[in-house]
Amino acid sequence: MARPKIPRKSTSIDMTAMCDVAFLLLSFFILTTKFKADEAVEVSPPSSVASKVAPDKDVVLISIDKDGKVFISMDDKSQMEYLANSLNNTKNLGIDAKAFAKLDFIGAPFSALAKAATLPKEQQTDKFLPGIPTDTTKGANELVEWMKIIKDAYSGKKMNLLLKGDNVSKYPSFQGVIAAFKKNDFLKFQMVTNPESIPNGTDLWKESQKGAVAKE
Amino acid sequence: MAEMDTSGGGGHKKGSGVKKAKKLSTRVDLTPMVDLGFLLITFFIFTTTMSQPTAFKLNLPKDVDRPEDQTKTKESGTITFLLGKDNHVFYYEGQLKVDATGNNFKSASFNGENSIRDLLIKKKKEVIAGHVHDSNCEKIRADFAAAHPTASPADVANSCLDRDLVVVIKPNEESTYKNVVDVLDEMAINVISRYALVDITKDENSLIKLTEAQAK
Numbered sequence: 001m002a003r004p005k006i007p008r009k010s011t012s013i014d015m016t017a018m019c020d021v022a023f024l025l026l027s028f029f030i031l032t033t034k035f036k037a038d039e040a041v042e043v044s045p046p047s048s049v050a051s052k053v054a055p056d057k058d059v060v061l062i063s064i065d066k067d068g069k070v071f072i073s074m075d076d077k078s079q080m081e082y083l084a085n086s087l088n089n090t091k092n093l094g095i096d097a098k099a100f101a102k103l104d105f106i107g108a109p110f111s112a113l114a115k116a117a118t119l120p121k122e123q124q125t126d127k128f129l130p131g132i133p134t135d136t137t138k139g140a141n142e143l144v145e146w147m148k149i150i151k152d153a154y155s156g157k158k159m160n161l162l163l164k165g166d167n168v169s170k171y172p173s174f175q176g177v178i179a180a181f182k183k184n185d186f187l188k189f190q191m192v193t194n195p196e197s198i199p200n201g202t203d204l205w206k207e208s209q210k211g212a213v214a215k216e
Numbered sequence: 217m218a219e220m221d222t223s224g225g226g227g228h229k230k231g232s233g234v235k236k237a238k239k240l241s242t243r244v245d246l247t248p249m250v251d252l253g254f255l256l257i258t259f260f261i262f263t264t265t266m267s268q269p270t271a272f273k274l275n276l277p278k279d280v281d282r283p284e285d286q287t288k289t290k291e292s293g294t295i296t297f298l299l300g301k302d303n304h305v306f307y308y309e310g311q312l313k314v315d316a317t318g319n320n321f322k323s324a325s326f327n328g329e330n331s332i333r334d335l336l337i338k339k340k341k342e343v344i345a346g347h348v349h350d351s352n353c354e355k356i357r358a359d360f361a362a363a364h365p366t367a368s369p370a371d372v373a374n375s376c377l378d379r380d381l382v383v384v385i386k387p388n389e390e391s392t393y394k395n396v397v398d399v400l401d402e403m404a405i406n407v408i409s410r411y412a413l414v415d416i417t418k419d420e421n422s423l424i425k426l427t428e429a430q431a432k
Contacts, residue, residue, distance in 0.1 A: 015246035022253030029260040045269065046394040048401040052269035064393060162271065165393035171299070172389050174396060178413070182276055188269035191397065202333065203340075203407040 007068040041071050041105060041126045043166045047196035051206065055160040060150055061192075062143075063105070069131025070145060073105035080106075082153045087113070107131050109142055118120050132189035134176025143180035151184050164192040224353065245264055277412065280426045289410075293380030295397055297324070298416065300424040301390035305332060306397075309339070312420065321423055334381070336406045343381040353379070364409065383411040388421050 041063045051093060056075075063071045074080065084100035085091050093114050100117045107129035108116035117130060123129075134143050161181070165174055173195075198205045235323045276293040291310040305324040313320050324330050353376040360375035361367065367375075383403060387396050396413070 017252050019246045019250045019253060022250050022257065025261070026253050029257060029264065031258055046397040048270065048272045048397060048403055050270045050272040050401075052273070054269045078271050108430075133231050133396050158277070163399070167394040168391065169393045170389060171387040171391045171393065171396060174393050175387075175415070178276065182278070185278075187265045187276045187278060189276075190273050193272045193397065193402075194403075195270045196269075199333070199405060202405045204405045207407060 041065055041073075041107070043164050045164050045180055045191075046167050046189075048193040050197045051195065052190075053191065054162060054176050057160070057180065058154075058158045059160050060154070061162045061164060062177055063129070064163075064169045064173045065126045066133075066166040066168050067126075068169045069107065069129070069192050070128055070133060070143060070173055070177060071105045071107040071129070072143075072150075074150075075156055077101050079150075079153045083149055084117075086149050086152065109133050109215060111144075111145075115188050134173055134180065136176065136179075141180055143177060144183050147180045147184040147186060151186070161186055161189040162192055162193065163189055231300065252265040272397070272400070272404075273311045279337060281327055289382040290380045292346065292380045293339075294384060295335065295339050296384040296386060298420055298424055299385070299391035299395045299399065300428055301388075302428075303392075303395060304424070304428060305395075306427065307332075307335060307425060312423075314419075314423070321396075321426065321427070326395075331409055332399060332402050336402060336408065340381055340406060340408070347377045347380070349376075378408070379410070381408060385411060385413050386416040386420060387413075388416045388424055 012033050032180070036211065043063050043065055058076065060072065060074045063073065065071070078101070080099050080103065081101040083106075084095045084097035087110070088095055088097070091110060093110060093116055095114045103117060104124060106113075107126065109130065109132065112130065132146060134141050163177060199206060227273055281430075294311075295307060295309050296312070298308075300306065305326060307322055307324045309322070310322045324331060324332055324335055356376045356379050357372050361372045363372070385396070385399050400411075400413075402408075
């Protein structure tokens, strides 16, 4: 008896389609990834239940690093130039406005500002810069004046005031920053935090549940 | 399919004197490419920062110079948290009383036994239970309705119940930024609308230091 011939199938599969999918996904991830910006001031913020995403435009960010040093940074570089010019006019600091505008952040007392602006890029970190003095027990709270100039610079424009503090920074720096905000009538600001889930059974949790039911 | 055609070399036909050129397949094995693709995808997924930072809103009260303009709070509805070093929290209800028979200065914690959250929930219940309706309630309800246009009538009516609850937060100079944000976060978690960050007094600070020293 002749057996019916079973055609032998190859075990190898066409990989082309899978390859297409893999690279499609790859390109998607590459394009949507936003690499964490290499921040010169290293800050690890605490977490909170706030769910609103921090704004990333028209930002004036006050950072407090782990040693309690205070730094200012802003995304609008033309405002930096304004700050430098206005400081040169009022305090005669002799800052190179063009070089100052290129800085990522400000972190030196007024007396050392002109020198700090000329430091090389690798020294523009929180390790080398002394920070803006805020502690009233050791001298003047210079952030008060900074906020005043920033208020002038942004007058009539939209501005998001953000505060980003490090977990382990001590309270006096935070207190100094708040005092500077208050003195300049910046009564609303936002604190940058990492998201955290709402603990079950609390009042906010009940509210969010209610909200979820109402939306359905 | 996804394999090299290796049979191309055996294409000599007997009897023909013409040597045929080796016929190479155009198919390439794509498996390594798929491997590479997925490897890169994995890399990008792991390096992507998924969580965007959120922003926690904080409104500051305007400083008033005259003591008679300051907000008065009811003693029965006030709870004060004092933050010390190494994540120590202390609290007292109403006014701080220290005398020979003892004091109402107690120790709390961030999580675990006697946590801030439990204390706040308990205090809120007490305040709501002791609520007495009066003419001031209408204004609070109207403000609440204006701030939350989607709130149900029951929520608007309830908005006045906890108006006597005021939480005072007093961090000392050794507490960290994380502690302060955690306490502020508890206000959000327990939906407490009346709270204030207040500078610590000397007596309170020395009491914290004393308690911390004793605990060692």
